[in-house]
Amino acid sequence: MTKIILVGCNGRMGQMINGLVAEDGDAVIVAGVDLLDNNDNGYTVYKEISECKEEADVIIDFSSAKGLEKIVDYAVEKKLPLVECSTGLSEEQTKYLLDAGKETAVLRSANMSLGVNLLLKLVKEAAKKLAFEGFDIEIVEKHHNQKLDAPSGTALALADSINEAMDNQYEYVYDRTQVRQKREKKELGISSVRGGTIVGEHDVIFAGNDEVITFSHASHSRGVFAKGAVVAAKYLAGKEAGLYDMADVLL
Numbered sequence: 569m570t571k572i573i574l575v576g577c578n579g580r581m582g583q584m585i586n587g588l589v590a591e592d593g594d595a596v597i598v599a600g601v602d603l604l605d606n607n608d609n610g611y612t613v614y615k616e617i618s619e620c621k622e623e624a625d626v627i628i629d630f631s632s633a634k635g636l637e638k639i640v641d642y643a644v645e646k647k648l649p650l651v652e653c654s655t656g657l658s659e660e661q662t663k664y665l666l667d668a669g670k671e672t673a674v675l676r677s678a679n680m681s682l683g684v685n686l687l688l689k690l691v692k693e694a695a696k697k698l699a700f701e702g703f704d705i706e707i708v709e710k711h712h713n714q715k716l717d718a719p720s721g722t723a724l725a726l727a728d729s730i731n732e733a734m735d736n737q738y739e740y741v742y743d744r745t746q747v748r749q750k751r752e753k754k755e756l757g758i759s760s761v762r763g764g765t766i767v768g769e770h771d772v773i774f775a776g777n778d779e780v781i782t783f784s785h786a787s788h789s790r791g792v793f794a795k796g797a798v799v800a801a802k803y804l805a806g807k808e809a810g811l812y813d814m815a816d817v818l819l
Contacts, residue, residue, distance in 0.1 A: 570595040570802045573624045573648070575617060575639055576631030577609060578602040581653070584794035585628065595802055598622040601631070617642045624648060625805040628797050633657050640668045649673035649804040653680055653797055655721065669811040675804050677814040678725035680796035684770070685814035687785050688729045691772045694783065695730040703776040704751065705730060705738070710761040710769040718760040726772055727756055 572589065576582045577600030586609055589595050599622040600613040614620050617627075617639055626649045629639050633656045643650040649672060652665055668674050677685065699705065709723040719742065731738045738756040751757075768787040773780060787793075796814065803817045 570626060570805045571598045571622075571624045572596065572801055573599050573601065573617070573620060573622065573627045575601040575627060575629040575635075576654075577613060578604045579630060581630040581790060581794055581797075584791050585630065585797060588791075588794055588798050592798065595798060598624050626651065626801045628801050629654055630794075630797065633661060636661050637664060640665055643674075644668050644671045647672050649801075649807055650675070651797055651800045651804055652676045653793070656717075666811060670809060672809050673804050673807040673812060674810075675800050675812040675814070675816070677796075677800075678721040679768075680793040680800065680814065681785070681787060682796050682799065682814070682818065683785050683792065684722055684787075685796075685818055687770070687772070687783060688726060689815065689818070691726055691783055692729045692733040694772075694774060694781070695733045698774045698776065698781065699730075699734055701776065702753075703774040703781075704753070704755075706757040706759070706773045706775065708759045708761065708771045708773065710763070710766045712765050712767065713762050715762060718762065719758045720760070720768070720770075722768065722770055723758050723760070726770060727758055730756065730772075 572595060574582055574585060574597050589597050597611055599611055599620050600609055601617045602613055603615055605613045627643055628651045630653045633654050636654060636657065652674060665674060665676060707723050707726055709720045711720060727740055738754050741755045741757045767789060770785050772783040800814060800817050804812060
């Protein structure tokens with residue numbers, strides 16, 4: 569039984585994780601951390617993680633970047649593995665998190681979806697063959713109209729996965745409106761669509777002569793991210809200090 573401390577337990581993602589763990593016979597949430605205690609979660613909710621007294625095997629953090637350092641410090645002090653799901657971390661916070669991997673197990677991924685992380689592996693393998701055969705590569709990502717950043721972190725992770733397979737030969741191109749020229753072979757185009765309530769869609773297009781291969785992933789609810797976080801927590805519990813990502817979970 570994996571015992572979890574859930575940070576951000578009363579947020580939208582936290583409540584999704586509550587529901588998933590309630591139906592999971594191999595995991596239990598022993599304590600929560602949230603500024604708001606307006607839900608009957610069946611466990612004690614603290615405003616600060618430093619107040620938490622329960623014994624646990626792993627922390628899932630689905631809060632905001634504002635309190636990252638406190639979460640990391642607690643994980644390091646207690647030697648608790650940390651599944652870090654918060655987005656919008658600064659460069660300094662990212663370094664702070666990565667440094668914590670020297671003291672305890674830390675897992676962070678640009679996208680917690682199991683499907684997206686499988687896609688990262690598939691496009692890397694596809695690029696090794698198709699790019700050498702002259703296929704052009706484009707990524708199109710679609711999200712809801714409230715999303716602030718573009719391109720998405722997942723689109724960049726997909727591009728990085730492909731570029732890593734190709735010895736970082738590709739240049740990312742986000743906008744072609746300012747130039748009038750043919751597409752360069754070493755371009756990797758990334759386009760963003762914002763509209764409605766699209767949770768997240770990503771298409772990786774390999775376009776060759778007379779044929780097109782497209783790898784697609786669509787998230788129909790944020791539950792896929794919650795599911796991935798729970799699977800990651802069960803994987804990370806008991807692991808040695810170090811840096812992990814969802815690719816490790818899928819091995």
